[in-house]
Amino acid sequence: MTNKIIEFWFDFASTYSYLTAERIEAMAESNGLVIAWKPFLLGPIFKSNGLVGSPFTSNKPKRDYMWRDIQRSAKIYKIPFISSTVKMPQNSLLAARVALCLDDGAQRAAFTRQVYRAQFAHGKDIAELATLADILANLGHQAAEILVQTQAAEIKQQLFANTADAQTKGIFGAPSVITQDGELFWGNDRLEDAMAWAVK
C-alpha cells in the first residue's frame, strides 16, 4: 500500500506555520503519511477576502496575544523561539520561489524548516538574499544558481498557481493541511486532528 499524502500549505511569513513546520514531519512519519510541501502567498488571498493585510498586523491586541501564545506553545513543544527580534510582517515572496526550485520532498522540507528557524529562532529577515543564500549553501545547494532560477517565469507561475489552487480549495490562512480526501484543517492547533482524519 502506498502511503497517503497530506498537503501542508504554508506562507513563510506566517508565524504559526513555524510551529507546524517543526512538528509535521515526525507526526506524518509516525502516521505513515507523505507530506506535499505547498508554499503559497497569503497576501492575494487576504486581499480577495476583504482584508487589508494579516489580522496580526492591523490588530495590536491580537498580535500581542499571538506572540505570547506562540512563546507558550514553543515551550510546550520544545521548539526554539525568540519573538523580540522578529521583524513582522516579513516579505516571503523570494523564499517561496526558492522552495519551488527545490524537489518536493526532503530538499524542500529541509529548506522550509531552515527558513522558519532563521526567522523565529535567529531573528533573520527572510527577504534578504544573504539569509536565503546561507541556508541554501548550508544545505549543500548551489545558492547562486537557485537564486537566479527564482526569477524564471516558470517558478513565478508555479507560485501563482499554488496560490490560486489554495484559494480554490478553501484556504484562507496558514498553516493549512488538506488530507487526501480533501478535508481542510486550519491552524497549528488542528494538526493532531488532521493526522487523525488522514489515517481514519
Added chain:
Amino acid sequence: MTNKIIEFWFDFASTYSYLTAERIEAMAESNGLVIAWKPFLLGPIFKSNGLVGSPFTSNKPKRDYMWRDIQRSAKIYKIPFISSTVKMPQNSLLAARVALCLDDGAQRAAFTRQVYRAQFAHGKDIAELATLADILANLGHQAAEILVQTQAAEIKQQLFANTADAQTKGIFGAPSVITQDGELFWGNDRLEDAMAWAVK
C-alpha cells in the same frame, strides 16, 4: 485552601464560545477551579481594533471553514450542533444583560449554557424575547421580572464595564479564559492549556 478562580469571557454571538460553554464546567470541577462567568460584547472591541465586524461575517471562506470546524469539534466532544438553521450574526445584547441579572454561579452558568444550546442545537434567535423568556421560565425564574430588569441602568452599565474590562485585559475575541495570575487564553482550543496553566 480556596479554589482558584478562572474567568470565562464570552459573547453570546460567538460560535466557538458554545463549545467552551459546554466543556468548561466539567473541566473546572475536575481541576478544582471556580468559574467567573463574564458576558461581554465583542462588537465595540472589534470596532476599536479596526474591524468592521466579526471576521466570520465578512470573510466567506473563513466562515465556511468555521462551521465545518465546529461541526467536526462538536462530534469529537459529543455536543449537539446544527449549523443549517443558525442565524448569524446574532444580536447578543439582551442575552448578555439577562446573564448579568443572574447570580454569577450556578444560575448564570445554567442560563449561559441554555442560550448557547438554543442557538446552536435548536436554531433559535437569541435576540427574541420569547427565546430568552422560555429559557428563564424553564430554569425556574420569573422571566418577565428579569426581562424588565435588563433595562435598568445598572445592568446596562455592568455590561459596558465588563466590555471595557475585557479590553483592558487584552481580550480581542471569544471565548477567552483568564487565569487568576492574569494569563490570557483565546479560543476553545486553548481551554486545556488554560486549565493546565491555572493549576500549575
